[in-house]
Structure formats: C-alpha cells, structure tokens
Amino acid sequence: MLAITNVNLIDGTGRQPTENAVIIIDNGVITKTGTDIPVPEGIDVINAKGMTAIPALSDAHTHFSGSSFFERPPLGRREKTYDYSEAREACLRWGVLTVRTAGDIVPDILEYKKDVLDGKITSPRVLAAGPMFQARGGHPLNTVFMSDEEIEKNACIIIDDDTDIESAVKAVCEMGVDWIKVFYAHINKMDYPNYVPRLSRSVLERVIRAAHRLGKPVMVHVDDPDEMLEAAMSGADCIEHMIGVGAGKAQLSLELIELLKSRNVTVVPTMVSIQRFDDKLEGAAPVWEDLKAAVKKLKDAGVPLAVGCDSGIPLVGHGEGVHDELMFFVEAGFTPMEAICAATLGNAKLLQMDDKTGSLEPGKMADVILLGSNPLEDISNTKDIRLVIMEGRVVFDNLR
Ligand SMILES: [Zn+2]
Structure with a gap:
C-alpha cells in the first residue's frame, strides 16, 4: 500500500482542486481520496507538501515507431527502434501513460501492445490503429513517406473503388487493432500546391461501414473543413488534424459544427504538429491563427476535443508533445483545468478506458503525476x- 499525503489534488473530473488531500493506493488501484483520511500504519508514504497531483496524461495520436528527428527513418520496425525505447522512455518520463498509435509498422506494434498488456515491458499502454487505409498514389505513402517499400508493405493498405473493402477491413480487424485509420486528404506536402489522389466518398463510406459492422471505431485524417464535413457525414467517429498546413480553407461552417455535435464526433486537432510546420511549407498561407479560432469554436459549441500531438513525426517529441498540446489548447481558449481534463478523463472516454483510468478517483488505476508547481496558475507547470x-508503481522519479 502507498499513501500520497498533503497534496493539492486535481482529479481530472473538472471538480475544484482539493488542498491537503490524501490518496491511498492499494494493489495498483486508488482506494480512497480526500481530506481527513487516516493513513494506515506501516505503509509507504510520499509527503507531497507543496505539490499538485494530476491524473496521468494520454496521447490520442502518436506514431510510436516514429521519431522527432528529420534524419531518422519515418517509421521503424520493433528491432530497429530498440523496442520503441525512445518513445517508451519519453512517455514514462513525461507522465503519458496511455497512447493511441495512429499508424505504425505491423505486426510489430500489435505484438508490442500485447507484450505490454502481459506485463513484459514497462511502457505506456497502447491502443493501436494498425495499418493505415489510403488511396493509391495518395497521402501519406506517396507524399511524406516517399513511397518507402517497407512502409507500403507493413503500414499501409492501398484501396480504391475496385477493392473488396469488406475483406480488407476484416483482415485488419483480425490483426487485433483497436481502431481503423483512414486518410481522406489530398494535399501533397512534398510538392505543394499540387494534389495527390484521395479516396472517393463511397470508398470512405464503405470502409467506415465495414469497420462499424465489426465493432471498430474509425479515425479519419483530414486536411480541411470540407474533408472534415464529408468524413463526418460518412460516419467517422474521430477526426484527426482538422486544418492541416497548406489547407486552402479553414473556416468551419455552422452545418459542420452542428453535425459534429449531433453525431458526437471527437476532433483531435493535433495543434502542435500543425504549429511546428506552419511556416515550413513553401507557398502555403499560415493556418495557425485559423486553427486556434476553430478549436475555440468547437469547444464553445460543445464538440469533444481530444489531446493528441502526432508525436513521432519530425519536430514533435513523444511525451513532451502532449504538454505542448495542452499549452496550445489554453492558447486557443481552454482554461488550464479544461485542458487537463481533456488530456485525462476526456481522452480516456474517447479510448473507452474511462472506467479504468483518466481520473484520480477510487476504483481507478493509480496513474498519477506529482507536479512541483500548480498547473492551474500556468499550464506549462505540467512539465x-x-x-x-x-x-501504483513509480516509473519516473525526480523527487530529490
Ligand atoms: Zn499522424
């Protein structure tokens, strides 16, 4: 058993913080929180006076085998990434204990996910999308991945109007994925402003329908509000990126906002990944200010926004990127409390894990970050x- 005492407790539900709180942990699970809680004798105690506890964070959009360095390969096999050591260690160090990978090499990521579940590796728990569905000649294989053969064979499923979509989706589901990931975008970021082929609306719809029949949610990568509207109309559960660098259009219509709301579609704006590249695409107008305004609009309308950073692409580091995303959520109009709730209980709801994690409440797994300063005063204090x-186990210790 373990007790954390004298802590300023932010529990992730949006409740006001509790000062001088106690958290009792038994067998990896939180059993009690609050004030006036007796600490059983003889158990380990962490006196967290002056510190703030928040639930562990999650990253709703990562590429676990990717790297933040341009000179490294874009996605790697398990043995080439030393068992994802860079991503794994960074996530633990930054308190990011659940990740949804949005496209990685298979079967490696799925075998890794299983090893983590079986307790063989100390790692953030992994939910995986498996190989990514995309158009022939389209993004991302034939743009940013420069037609890399290994990525084509092991991380992508090329589809077109003639593909037996039912069988293709079934095969991916049978691999053991948690989500289906589809690209519905055609900006060529390597040859702007030229386009690459995009899936037809009917193929997109067929992928989503097939996935839903098999009980899998679908995340759709889009680059602008038109694609977003079509993805939502086609049944997408989750929209990735929203307004990408190079988007020709960045204004959200009332129709789109109403649709997202009525269908409870979650948007993962991956603001940090857009911000990093906003001035790097030659000839493209910046979208950063429009993106912030769009995030605010969705938030005000009550559309769920999840925290993912697209870590594993160049310039976006695993773990730390989530904290940068929090900062940008606040820049876009979230209060620090709202941003923390989005990255904890909000993400857990999207990942259907809110019965186990995402908040510091009795019955939840003890996934806790202790901070040296108060993030409600300045969101960058989450770092x-x-x-x-x-x-219940310490995975990063910086207490001295
Ligand atoms: Zn991504």
Whole structure:
C-alpha cells in the first residue's frame, strides 16, 4: 500500500482542486481520496507538501515507431527502434501513460501492445490503429513517406473503388487493432500546391461501414473543413488534424459544427504538429491563427476535443508533445483545468478506458503525476514533473 499525503489534488473530473488531500493506493488501484483520511500504519508514504497531483496524461495520436528527428527513418520496425525505447522512455518520463498509435509498422506494434498488456515491458499502454487505409498514389505513402517499400508493405493498405473493402477491413480487424485509420486528404506536402489522389466518398463510406459492422471505431485524417464535413457525414467517429498546413480553407461552417455535435464526433486537432510546420511549407498561407479560432469554436459549441500531438513525426517529441498540446489548447481558449481534463478523463472516454483510468478517483488505476508547481496558475507547470506513478508503481522519479 502507498499513501500520497498533503497534496493539492486535481482529479481530472473538472471538480475544484482539493488542498491537503490524501490518496491511498492499494494493489495498483486508488482506494480512497480526500481530506481527513487516516493513513494506515506501516505503509509507504510520499509527503507531497507543496505539490499538485494530476491524473496521468494520454496521447490520442502518436506514431510510436516514429521519431522527432528529420534524419531518422519515418517509421521503424520493433528491432530497429530498440523496442520503441525512445518513445517508451519519453512517455514514462513525461507522465503519458496511455497512447493511441495512429499508424505504425505491423505486426510489430500489435505484438508490442500485447507484450505490454502481459506485463513484459514497462511502457505506456497502447491502443493501436494498425495499418493505415489510403488511396493509391495518395497521402501519406506517396507524399511524406516517399513511397518507402517497407512502409507500403507493413503500414499501409492501398484501396480504391475496385477493392473488396469488406475483406480488407476484416483482415485488419483480425490483426487485433483497436481502431481503423483512414486518410481522406489530398494535399501533397512534398510538392505543394499540387494534389495527390484521395479516396472517393463511397470508398470512405464503405470502409467506415465495414469497420462499424465489426465493432471498430474509425479515425479519419483530414486536411480541411470540407474533408472534415464529408468524413463526418460518412460516419467517422474521430477526426484527426482538422486544418492541416497548406489547407486552402479553414473556416468551419455552422452545418459542420452542428453535425459534429449531433453525431458526437471527437476532433483531435493535433495543434502542435500543425504549429511546428506552419511556416515550413513553401507557398502555403499560415493556418495557425485559423486553427486556434476553430478549436475555440468547437469547444464553445460543445464538440469533444481530444489531446493528441502526432508525436513521432519530425519536430514533435513523444511525451513532451502532449504538454505542448495542452499549452496550445489554453492558447486557443481552454482554461488550464479544461485542458487537463481533456488530456485525462476526456481522452480516456474517447479510448473507452474511462472506467479504468483518466481520473484520480477510487476504483481507478493509480496513474498519477506529482507536479512541483500548480498547473492551474500556468499550464506549462505540467512539465514540472517530480514523480510519475503507473498502476501504483513509480516509473519516473525526480523527487530529490
Ligand atoms: Zn499522424
């Protein structure tokens, strides 16, 4: 058993913080939180005076085998990434204890996911999309991945109007994925402003229908509001990126906002990934200010926004990127409390794990970050990490 005492507790539900709180952890699970809670004798105690506890964070959009360095390969096999050591260690160090990978090499990521579940590796828990469905000659294989053969064979499923979509989707589901990922975008970021082929609306719809029949949610990568509207009309559960660098259009219509809301579609704007590249695409008008305004509009309308950073692409580091995304959520109009809730309980709901994680409440896994300063005063204080606890075990210790 373990007790954290004298802590300023932010529980992830949006409730006001509790000062001088106690958190009791038994067998990896939170059993009690609050004030006036007796600490059983003889158990380990962490006196967290002056510190703030928040739930561990999650990254709703990562590429676990990718790297933030341009000179490294874009996606790697398990042995080439030293068992995803860079991503794994960075996530633990930054308190990011659940990730949804949005496209990685298979079967490697799925075998890794299983090894984590079986307790063979200390790692953030992984939900995986498996190989990515995309148009022949389209994004991302034939743009940013420069037609890389290994990525084509092991991380992509090329489809077109003639593909037996039912069988293709079934095969991916049978691999053991948690989500289906589809690209519905045609900006060529390597040859702007030229376009590459995009899936037809009917193929997109067929992929989504097939996935839903098999009980899998679908995340759709889009680059502008028109694609977003069509993806939502086609039944997407989750929209990735929203307004990408190079988007010709960046204004959200009332129709789109109403549709997202009525269908409860979650948007993962991956603001950090857009911000990093906003001035790097020659000839493209910047979209950063429009993106911030769009995030604010969705938030005000009550559309769920999830925190993912597209870590594993160049310039976006695993783990730390989530904290940058939080900062940008606040820049876009979230309060620090709202941003923290989005990256904890909000993400857990999207990942259908909110019965197990996402908040510091009795019955939840003890996934806790202790901060040296208060993130409600300044959201960048989420980076002031003193201790990370995963299921009751310390996985990063910076307490001294
Ligand atoms: Zn991505």
